[in-house]
Structure formats: C-alpha cells, structure tokens
Amino acid sequence: MSKVRIKTLKIDDRDVGAREDQTILEVARDNGIHIPTLCQLDGLTNLGGCRLCLVEIKGSNKLLPSCVTAVEEGMEVSTNTERLQKHRRSIVELFFTERNHVCAVCVSNNNCELQNLAKQVGMTHVHFPYMYPALSVDATHDRFALDHNRCVLCTRCVRVCDEIEGAHTLDVRGRGIEAYIITDLEQVWGESETCTSCGKCVNVCPTGALFEKNKSVAEMKKQTKFLPYLTMMRGARR
Amino acid sequence: MTHEEFIQLGEEQRKKNEQYKHSIDVCVAAACVSMQSDKIKKSIEDEVKKKELGTSCRIRGVGCMGLCAEGPLINIDNGKSLYCNVKEEDAQEIVSAIDKEPVERLKLSADVPFFNRQLKIALEDSCNVDTESLDDYLAQDGYEALFDVLTKMSPGEALQEVVKSGLRGRGGGGYPTGLKWSTVQIAVTDKKYVICNADEGDPGAFMDRAMLESNPHKILEGMAIAGYVVGADQGYIYIRAEYPLAIKRLRNAIKQAERKNLLGNNILGTPFNFGIEIRLGAGAFVCGEETALIASIEGQRGSPRPRPPYPAESGLWEESTLINNVETFANIVPIMKKGGEWFASIGTEKSKGTKVFALAGSIKNTGLIEVPMGISLRDVVFDIGGGILEGRKFKAVQTGGPSGGCIPESHLDMPIDYESLITIGSMMGSGGMIVIDDSSCMVDVAKFFMDFCQSESCGKCVPCRVGTAQMHTILEKITNGSAGMHDFQLLEELCDIVKNTSLCGLGQSAANPILSTIKFFREEYLSHIHDKHCPAGVCKIKKEEEVIS
Ligand SMILES: Cc1cc2nc3c(=O)[nH]c(=O)nc-3n(C[C@H](O)[C@H](O)[C@H](O)COP(=O)(O)O)c2cc1C
Numbered sequence: 115m116s117k118v119r120i121k122t123l124k125i126d127d128r129d130v131g132a133r134e135d136q137t138i139l140e141v142a143r144d145n146g147i148h149i150p151t152l153c154q155l156d157g158l159t160n161l162g163g164c165r166l167c168l169v170e171i172k173g174s175n176k177l178l179p180s181c182v183t184a185v186e187e188g189m190e191v192s193t194n195t196e197r198l199q200k201h202r203r204s205i206v207e208l209f210f211t212e213r214n215h216v217c218a219v220c221v222s223n224n225n226c227e228l229q230n231l232a233k234q235v236g237m238t239h240v241h242f243p244y245m246y247p248a249l250s251v252d253a254t255h256d257r258f259a260l261d262h263n264r265c266v267l268c269t270r271c272v273r274v275c276d277e278i279e280g281a282h283t284l285d286v287r288g289r290g291i292e293a294y295i296i297t298d299l300e301q302v303w304g305e306s307e308t309c310t311s312c313g314k315c316v317n318v319c320p321t322g323a324l325f326e327k328n329k330s331v332a333e334m335k336k337q338t339k340f341l342p343y344l345t346m347m348r349g350a351r352r
Numbered sequence: 353m354t355h356e357e358f359i360q361l362g363e364e365q366r367k368k369n370e371q372y373k374h375s376i377d378v379c380v381a382a383a384c385v386s387m388q389s390d391k392i393k394k395s396i397e398d399e400v401k402k403k404e405l406g407t408s409c410r411i412r413g414v415g416c417m418g419l420c421a422e423g424p425l426i427n428i429d430n431g432k433s434l435y436c437n438v439k440e441e442d443a444q445e446i447v448s449a450i451d452k453e454p455v456e457r458l459k460l461s462a463d464v465p466f467f468n469r470q471l472k473i474a475l476e477d478s479c480n481v482d483t484e485s486l487d488d489y490l491a492q493d494g495y496e497a498l499f500d501v502l503t504k505m506s507p508g509e510a511l512q513e514v515v516k517s518g519l520r521g522r523g524g525g526g527y528p529t530g531l532k533w534s535t536v537q538i539a540v541t542d543k544k545y546v547i548c549n550a551d552e553g554d555p556g557a558f559m560d561r562a563m564l565e566s567n568p569h570k571i572l573e574g575m576a577i578a579g580y581v582v583g584a585d586q587g588y589i590y591i592r593a594e595y596p597l598a599i600k601r602l603r604n605a606i607k608q609a610e611r612k613n614l615l616g617n618n619i620l621g622t623p624f625n626f627g628i629e630i631r632l633g634a635g636a637f638v639c640g641e642e643t644a645l646i647a648s649i650e651g652q653r654g655s656p657r658p659r660p661p662y663p664a665e666s667g668l669w670e671e672s673t674l675i676n677n678v679e680t681f682a683n684i685v686p687i688m689k690k691g692g693e694w695f696a697s698i699g700t701e702k703s704k705g706t707k708v709f710a711l712a713g714s715i716k717n718t719g720l721i722e723v724p725m726g727i728s729l730r731d732v733v734f735d736i737g738g739g740i741l742e743g744r745k746f747k748a749v750q751t752g753g754p755s756g757g758c759i760p761e762s763h764l765d766m767p768i769d770y771e772s773l774i775t776i777g778s779m780m781g782s783g784g785m786i787v788i789d790d791s792s793c794m795v796d797v798a799k800f801f802m803d804f805c806q807s808e809s810c811g812k813c814v815p816c817r818v819g820t821a822q823m824h825t826i827l828e829k830i831t832n833g834s835a836g837m838h839d840f841q842l843l844e845e846l847c848d849i850v851k852n853t854s855l856c857g858l859g860q861s862a863a864n865p866i867l868s869t870i871k872f873f874r875e876e877y878l879s880h881i882h883d884k885h886c887p888a889g890v891c892k893i894k895k896e897e898e899v900i901s
C-alpha cells in the first residue's frame with residue numbers, strides 16, 4: 115500500500131486531521147460539519163458546478179468549491195460566514211428563477227434536494243425575477259420521464275450514465291441558459307438505442323426532473339446510496 | 353539538415369534577394385485580402401512580366417502593415433514609398449513608376465505618429481517576410497534562435513532568459529511566462545505538451561490572427577524553443593475554424609519546417625524532437641479558457657473545470673502542459689536573440705516589453721499597432737490612432753473585450769500596464785481596444801457585452817448561466833425604459849454574485865463591462881431609469897403616453 119500523508123487544518127475554528135488526498139468537503143463531513151451541496155454525489159466525479167459548497171480560506175479573497183479543493187497543511191477554512199450564506203441564498207434563488215419549479219404539483223415534493231436546500235439556506239422568497247422558459251417533457255420512455263422544467267443541470271444523471279452504467283445515453287446540449295439534457299443524439303428517450311433502462315439516472319436526480327411513471331404528487335422517493343457501494347465493489351474487482 | 357546547410361540556405365536566399373534592384377511588398381493579411389490585395393498582387397506580377405522586369409523586381413506577399421483602414425497597402429523598396437487604398441487598375445502605374453518618381457496620388461507618409469511611435473517586437477518583420485516562404489524567413493535569421501538555444505544553451509539557461517525578460521502572458525491574465533515555463537519544466541509526468549492558444553474569441557480582436565497570417569514560422573519557432581525548455585516533444589495550435597487564411601499558412605509553414613527538419617525528430621541534427629499539430633475550434637469564446645480548450649482537444653465538451661490543478665500540473669491527457677497565447681510565443685524569438693535583459697529594459701516596472709492592440713471603433717486609424725508598455729491611452733488614441741472620427745467627441749475606450757471595462761476621458765493619461773488597467777476596473781485582455789464616441793449609449797454598450805457573455809456562457813455553473821441571463825434581462829429593461837431603481841439594485845447585486853461565485857474567468861469577469869460603466873457613467877443609467885431618456889439617443893424608449901394610447 116502506498117503511503118498517504120496526513121495534514122492538519124482548521125475548519126470553522128476546529129482543528130481537524132485529513133488524508134492529503136481528501137477534499138475539504140470530505141473532511142468537513144467526516145467531522146460532522148455540514149456544507150450545502152447539490153451537484154456533488156458520492157461515487158461520481160466532482161463537477162464544481164453548483165457553487166453551493168463554496169468556502170472561504172484565510173488569506174485568499176477567492177471563494178473555493180470545497181467539493182474539488184484538496185486540503186492543505188495549516189489551511190484555515192470557514193464554511194458558514196455571512197458572505198457565504200448570502201451567496202448561497204442567492205444561488206438557490208437563481209435555481210428557482212431559471213426554470214419552472216412548482217412544488218405543489220411535483221412528484222418529488224417533500225423528497226427534493228432543491229427544496230431542502232431552500233430550507234437550509236433560509237430562503238423565504240425569491241427576489242430575482244422568474245424567467246418562465248417554455249420547456250417540454252419527454253415521456254416517451256416506457257418507465258421513466260424527463261421534465262425539463264424541473265432540471266437544475268447538475269449533470270448527475272449524465273455522469274452516472276457514463277461513469278457507472280457505461281451507456282452514455284445522456285448528455286448536455288447547448289450553451290449557457292439554453293443548455294439542456296438530451297438522450298443520444300437528441301432523439302426522444304423512448305427511441306434511444308443505448309439506454310439500458312437501468313434507472314440509475316432517475317435515482318440520482320436531485321429534483322423531480324427525472325421520475326418513474328405512474329407516480330403522483332409527492333410519491334417519488336429517490337435512492338442514491340447504491341453508488342458508493344458500486345464504486346467500492348468495482349475498486350475491489352480491479 | 354546540418355547547421356552548415358542551414359546557414360547556407362539563408363545565405364543563398366539573401367544573395368538572391370540582393371540581385372533584385374526593387375522590392376514590391378503587397379500586404380496579404382486578411383484585412384487587405386478582403387479588399388482584393390491578392391488580385392492586386394497578381395496584376396502587379398502580370399505587369400512586371402509584361403515589362404520584363406522579372407529579374408530586377410522582387411514581388412512578395414507579406415503580412416500586416418498595421419494601417420488596415422487604409423488598405424490594401426503596398427510597400428515599395430523597403431519603405432521608400434508606401435501606397436494605400438490601392439486598386440487593381442493601379443498596378444500598371446505602380447510598376448511603371450518603379451524606377452521613377454512614386455505615384456503621388458497613392459502615397460502615404462510613413463513619417464507619421466501611427467508608424468514612428470510604435471515599437472515592434474512581436475510584429476517585427478511581420479510585414480517584411482513572405483508569408484508563404486520558409487526561405488525568406490531563413491534569409492532573416494529565421495530558426496537561428498532555435499538553433500542557438502538547442503546547441504549553446506541548457507533548458508535551464510534558456511529558461512533564465514525568459515525569466516529575466518519579465519514577459520507576462522498576452523492571453524489576458526498576464527501570468528509571468530518564465531514562472532509558468534519553470535513550473536512545467538520541473539513537473540514530473542510521462543509526457544509533456546506545449547499548446548498555443550489561438551482561439552482569439554474577443555469580439556473585434558484580430559492580433560493573433562494577424563500574427564499567424566503574417567509570420568507563422570516565428571510562432572512555430574517560439575513553440576519549439578518552449579518545447580526544449582520544458583521538455584515537451586509535442587505541440588498543438590488550437591485555432592478557430594473561422595480563420596481559414598491563418599490555418600492555411602500555418603499548415604504550409606508546418607509542412608515546410610518538417611521538410612527542412614526544423615520540426616520533427618532530431619531537429620537540426622540535435623537529439624531534440626518536436627512536432628506541431630493543428631486543432632480546429634468551432635469558435636466558442638469559452639474554448640479560449642485553458643481548461644476548456646484542453647477538454648476540446650481531448651474531444652470532450654468544451655467546458656472549463658475548476659483549477660487547481662493547473663494545466664502545468666495536469667493538463668492535456670492529464671499530463672503537464674504549457675499553454676501560452678500566440679503573442680506570448682511571438683516574443684520568444686526576439687528574447688532569445690537579444691536577451692532577456694534587453695526585453696526587460698522596455699516597458700514599466702511590472703509590465704515589460706510591448707503589447708499589440710487592435711484599434712477599432714470611432715477612430716481614424718483603425719488597425720493593428722504595437723506599443724511599448726507604459727505608453728498612455730491618450731497617446732494611443734489621439735496620437736497613434738489619429739483621434740476620433742470627424743465631428744465626434746471622445747467618450748470612452750473599451751479594453752479587455754467582454755472581460756474588460758470602459759475607461760473615460762478623465763483616466764486617459766493612465767499608463768497602459770496590467771496593474772493600472774485592473775485598478776480602474778478594466779483589464780489588459782488580449783488586446784482589443786474599442787474607441788467609443790458620444791453617439792454611443794454606455795448602457796447599450798454594457799448590454800452588448802452582456803449579451804455576448806450570456807450566449808457564450810458554457811452553462812456549467814449556475815451563477816454564470818443564470819446570472820448573466822438575469823443581468824441581460826435587466827439591462828434590456830433599463831434600455832427600453834421599463835426599469836426602476838429596484839432593478840438597478842438587483843443588477844448591482846447580481847454583478848457581485850456572478851463575479852465572486854462563478855467557476856471560470858468568463859463568469860468572474862462578465863460583470864466588468866457593467867461595473868465600469870456604472871462607475872464612470874452612472875448618470876446615464878439613472879437618466880434611463882428616472883427620466884426615461886437615453887442621453888445619446890440610442891435606446892428607443894417609449895414615452896408613457898405612447899404606451900397608454
Ligand atoms: C473565457 C476565457 C476566454 C479566453 N480566451 C482566450 C483566447 O482567446 N486566447 C488566449 O490566448 N487566452 C484566452 N484566455 C486565457 C487562457 O485561459 C490562458 O490563460 C492563456 O491562454 C494563457 O496564455 P498566456 O499565459 O500566454 O497569456 C481566455 C480565458 C477565459 C477565462
């Protein structure tokens with residue numbers, strides 16, 4: 115076994131120890147310090163896209179995403195300053211303005227990570243204007259459906275399909291505000307030749323964007339714990 | 353090719369050149385070609401043939417002479433006379449006059465600030481070497497710097513020259529080039545790569561294109577030297593497909609250099625191997641960002657990823673990678689020839705050497721210029737640039753493209769260097785410089801750049817993806833007269849969020865055009881909001897009565 119060095123650092127004024135290959139987020143979690151996240155999911159590669167896990171590091175004015183930033187000796191990390199709280203609240207609000215999130219009619223109501231985040235960051239209302247884009251729903255697949263109105267573009271589904279299932283059915287098309295999830299070369303999902311119908315994408319989706327058919331309001335519960343297990347078993351097989 | 357053969361080739365070409373009594377250099381860079389300069393060159397060749405002057409007149413297609421606004425340009429006998437606005441039918445007159453008095457009607461004086469206040473290092477020789485001939489480049493000591501570095505210097509010694517020069521990256525950020533090279537030099541990976549960033553996505557910028565079209569060998573030579581210093585044997589040039597002429601000349605130059613063993617294995621008889629390949633980009637602005645560019649070369653979606661790790665540590669195919677801008681590489685050959693100290697003697701304390709700018713907008717001498725760092729903006733705009741177009745009044749100069757800001761009259765005496773520009777909320781950027789006069793509305797200018805940023809945002813991170821779209825909508829409201837102070841406050845708040853929480857440089861600097869116009873032209877915003885009036889008369893604001901009726 116190769117040797118791994120240990121680093122010591124401070125997170126929110128607490129002295130903690132960490133392996134040198136760990137990220138700030140991992141170490142914080144190991145020590146029971148909660149940092150909000152959305153695009154990050156144990157078992158998938160890290161994206162650094164949702165920006166909710168940003169933290170402050172003493173001596174630098176730049177905010178860094180803790181999910182992809184490696185620990186360093188002597189680092190002093192703050193995870194919950196006023197500045198961070200304000201930015202996090204704004205970012206969650208921006209998510210809500212981007213598409214049409216109507217919790218009251220959503221299959222994932224009460225089981226939604228976006229909803230939970232709004233509670234966590236203390237969002238009481240949205241003070242940026244809603245954008246109300248006109249988006250479609252792809253319900254051509256036998257068992258699953260994709261509602262673009264609820265998608266937050268975290269690309270967890272894209273990553274799980276590529277990295278774990280190995281099908282790479284899902285991908286992102288377009289740029290900026292016009293980006294959206296596609297199946298294969300933008301055929302409808304039901305006609306996809308690569309989709310194995312494994313359902314992993316549905317389970318990793320943090321909102322009600324990907325859901326099982328025949329589920330009514332608030333009935334869709336997701337299960338993501340299978341991922342670290344799969345990654346671990348793969349590692350053992352290698 | 354051995355060194356003797358190499359020297360001999362240059363000698364031969366020089367001798368050949370001396371046989372000619374006259375030289376006719378026609379600019380064949382994109383701006384002049386768009387005005388038919390290639391056809392003019394053909395007509396001149398025909399004319400010379402007709403008059404049987406082929407043995408005394410050398411005709412070359414050369415690179416950009418800078419004053420693109422007056423093109424097509426022709427240089428007779430190395431600056432003896434400079435002709436501007438030439439047309440095909442002028443060919444006969446030009447050739448007839450070659451032994452006599454120059455054609456007065458086409459003549460342009462070279463003794464004007466536009467020419468004599470410039471200092472050319474990166475662009476040196478670019479208008480004095482045949483764009484398609486390796487022999488001509490060799491006649492001017494081409495590849496001599498590479499040969500000297502390979503045979504007389506260790507990689508460490510060559511690196512020291514770059515460090516001493518104080519050269520900073522010309523791609524926008526101004527990161528010290530010597531430091532970047534040393535990081536790649538000490539990195540331990542199986543393989544290393546050198547990448548030349550020729551994506552040039554800023555609207556209105558054409559510095560890199562002009563350099564590649566004018567003197568492609570100089571960039572190849574700079575890259576090969578970089579390869580030797582950092583220990584790489586493979587280089588890539590990432591260039592946008594919208595630059596067909598530059599791509600054609602680069603392909604031609606690479607082929608020529610390979611044939612003469614100036615690229616490939618055992619270059620010039622030394623153990624050094626270095627190859628260069630071209631990769632075409634589809635023209636997305638974000639693909640100029642280094643990590644997105646690398647993803648694009650790897651065949652993935654061109655999205656940036658968080659840094660660290662920087663490309664120097666883990667870049668192309670996860671190997672240590674040196675990535676520099678075209679202009680950065682263009683400065684390498686002169687630094688190796690004349691030494692790092694010479695380069696460091698030009699410019700200011702922290703910004704050394706020169707900078708190439710593309711002058712555009714409401715200015716007389718639009719075109720390409722190269723000036724020493726530290727020169728004032730006023731000198732560039734009013735002296736070299738010849739001032740504002742007739743009947744107009746100066747309002748601002750925009751530097752740094754969509755990542756930069758607008759600088760008003762009161763700051764024109766500021767020296768051009770990396771730090772000063774950042775202090776006032778703009779940025780050096782890659783070298784676009786757009787002069788804005790009193791017929792432009794600054795809110796409209798900010799809206800133009802925000803429209804660019806929101807459509808070029810890759811969409812990976814939320815603040816940039818949603819924030820730029822939100823900012824654009826608010827600017828839209830301000831310019832159509834439907835915004836209130838509440839929207840203005842939201843705009844300022846969004847600037848803060850997008851700047852501080854975005855993943856890559858695009859989002860982090862996207863607010864600059866707004867922030868700088870708010871800083872210097874706040875009253876224009878307020879006038880749109882309170883008085884429903886656009887001071888420059890650009891924005892179509894519906895008066896309330898009209899809305900009701
Ligand atoms: C959105 C964005 C676009 C960029 N576009 C370019 C470009 O077109 N050309 C370029 O040389 N650098 C560009 N850069 C800077 C590169 O990321 C990189 O810093 C540069 O190529 C490094 O070279 P240098 O050290 O020689 O400046 C861009 C950066 C960002 C964030």
Ligand code: SF4
Pocket residue numbers: 638655656808809810811812813814816817854855856857858859860
């Ligand atoms: S800042 Fe903009 S361009 Fe850069 S990663 Fe985020 S969305 Fe993409």
Ligand code: FES
Pocket residue numbers: 150151152153154161162163164165166167168179180181182
């Ligand atoms: S969890 Fe780190 S950026 Fe999304």
